Amino acid sequence: IYVPLGLAKYNPKRFFIATLTGKLVLSYSIVFISHHLxxxxxxxxxxxxxxxTTVYIGIIIFGVMMTLVIVLLLRLNWEKILGRFVPWTLDENNEK
Structure with a gap:
């Protein structure tokens, strides 16, 4: 939903406020339901x-795996990947 709103030149302030409000409501709902159920x-x-100890080890392994996934996602060359699969998303005027 973010890309179409950007392409439609949606107001960034309104987008931020709407997204923040939605995330807060969703997070609160998840915490509330998780707490009770x-x-x-x-x-x-x-x-x-x-x-x-096995539960703690599982939590640590999960944390390490999530950290590795985040590092991998941050190190990927997204411009190259997007250029290969969806080349129309790249702007030819911003060549490096």
Missing amino acids: GMSLVEPYLENITDV
Whole structure:
């Protein structure tokens, strides 16, 4: 939805306010639902675990994997990738 709004020259201030409001509502809803329903969904999986070290190790592994994915996404040459798959998105006037 971001690209079509940019192409339509949508007002950036209105876009930011609408996006921020939507993200806040979505985040609050997720936290509220997770708080009230989360433990009843997670508790059956955790009741047989006597040593919580495996849970901590899983959280650490997940954090490392997410960090690696973010670093990879930041290091990719998106201009080259976009040029290969969707070349009309690149502006010929901004050649380096």
